[in-house]
Amino acid sequence: MIARIIIPLLLLLLLPQLYIDLHYNRHKKHLRRWRRFWGWAPMLVLAVWAVFLALSPNFAPSNLSLLFWFLFFLGLIVVPKALFALCSFLGWRWCKRRHKRINWGNLVGFLLAVFAIFVVVYGSTVGPRKLEVRHLDITSADLPAAFDGYRLVHFTDIHVGSYTGSDQQILQNMVDSINAQRADAIMFTGDIQDLEPQELYPVMQMLSSVQAPDGVFSVLGNHDYAYYIPDADEAVKVANERETISRQRQMGWNVLLNEHQAIRRAKDSIVVAGMENLSGAPYPHKGDARAAMQGVKPGAFTIMLEHDPSAWENDILPNSTAQLTLSGHTHGGQFSLFGWSPVSLFHRHGSGLYSQEGRSLYVSKGVGGLIPFRFGVTPEIVVITLHKAQ
Numbered sequence: 424m425i426a427r428i429i430i431p432l433l434l435l436l437l438l439p440q441l442y443i444d445l446h447y448n449r450h451k452k453h454l455r456r457w458r459r460f461w462g463w464a465p466m467l468v469l470a471v472w473a474v475f476l477a478l479s480p481n482f483a484p485s486n487l488s489l490l491f492w493f494l495f496f497l498g499l500i501v502v503p504k505a506l507f508a509l510c511s512f513l514g515w516r517w518c519k520r521r522h523k524r525i526n527w528g529n530l531v532g533f534l535l536a537v538f539a540i541f542v543v544v545y546g547s548t549v550g551p552r553k554l555e556v557r558h559l560d561i562t563s564a565d566l567p568a569a570f571d572g573y574r575l576v577h578f579t580d581i582h583v584g585s586y587t588g589s590d591q592q593i594l595q596n597m598v599d600s601i602n603a604q605r606a607d608a609i610m611f612t613g614d615i616q617d618l619e620p621q622e623l624y625p626v627m628q629m630l631s632s633v634q635a636p637d638g639v640f641s642v643l644g645n646h647d648y649a650y651y652i653p654d655a656d657e658a659v660k661v662a663n664e665r666e667t668i669s670r671q672r673q674m675g676w677n678v679l680l681n682e683h684q685a686i687r688r689a690k691d692s693i694v695v696a697g698m699e700n701l702s703g704a705p706y707p708h709k710g711d712a713r714a715a716m717q718g719v720k721p722g723a724f725t726i727m728l729e730h731d732p733s734a735w736e737n738d739i740l741p742n743s744t745a746q747l748t749l750s751g752h753t754h755g756g757q758f759s760l761f762g763w764s765p766v767s768l769f770h771r772h773g774s775g776l777y778s779q780e781g782r783s784l785y786v787s788k789g790v791g792g793l794i795p796f797r798f799g800v801t802p803e804i805v806v807i808t809l810h811k812a813q
Contacts, residue, residue, distance in 0.1 A: 439508035498543035503536035550797030567691035579751030580789030584622035613644025613730030755788030759799030
């Protein structure tokens with residue numbers, strides 16, 4: 424993760440401090456060298472820390488707290504300083520060009536730096552501990568009459584490895600909220616772990632208590648494969664993937680691997696189909712909508728579970744008849760300001776409900792993330808009520 428951005432990251436760490444030191448400190452004779460050193464010290468420590476993380480052969484270090492704290496201090500110290508330096512520099516250039524004396528960029532940079540500190544502290548402490556229960560109604564003419572009013576809960580991206588110790592209460596609150604909805608069925612759309620199945624051991628009993636009359640259905644997300652441990656032996660990768668599946672089944676969850684199951688009410692039924700993860704390179708690309716729907720009668724109301732929402736247009740719409748697709752993966756960007764999130768730069772379907780030719784996709788913001796940070800994007804579980812069109 425850090426290795427991919429190590430060069431721009433080091434520039435972010437060093438250039439703002441260099442600007443501040445040259446622009447403000449070098450002419451202050453009263454500042455002794457040791458005082459100037461304390462301006463550089465945090466940046467140098469973080470630079471060494473970044474290089475250490477970049478040397479990890481895996482996507483993230485086995486001890487995720489090393490990554491969490493690095494990113495926290497990066498946001499708390501480096502980002503505010505970078506914002507101030509950028510605004511100060513632009514204001515300084517403006518003053519030079521217009522022959523002004525007061526650099527208002529300093530004030531703007533200071534205010535932005537204070538706001539950035541607030542975002543980091545709030546997003547790292549309060550934001551991940553919130554949970555919204557969102558309600559959604561889906562209407563379809565293909566829904567059998569016996570399933571009119573059928574209720575299901577959709578949750579996704581819990582990343583249990585990011586929640587240890589007292590933070591496991593976040594997962595317990597999620598479990599309690601899901602069970603409190605008394606849904607007919609529960610759907611999970613992947614990323615149960617961060618890196619490896621061992622993360623599931625402490626929370627298996629907790630997650631086993633997620634229950635519904637018609638069962639819990641799940642699929643794998645990109646983090647549920649061995650992709651994020653690239654240097655592991657192939658046999659270890661295969662064993663890890665099998666264990667992730669096995670642990671979910673031990674919890675009583677129905678893991679769907681390009682296959683489907685039927686839910687029956689008297690003579691009527693609906694289909695729950697589940698694809699493996701289908702993403703663009705370099706992520707796992709194993710999903711197959713045709714295989715997941717093989718044997719499903721034309722016109723049967725189908726709920727498709729697929730972790731990555733990009734598969735909806737790429738594979739599900741052209742190669743299946745699924746009326747409702749549930750996805751996650753994006754986390755809603757985990758950051759939003761005035762309704763805008765950076766997720767819109769990378770995903771056509773970032774979060775929320777989308778419709779095309781009478782078929783629907785819902786992309787959940789998810790519950791957790793590899794980095795437990797949320798600002799303006801509240802973790803959610805979604806209660807979906809199905810209605811038959813009159």
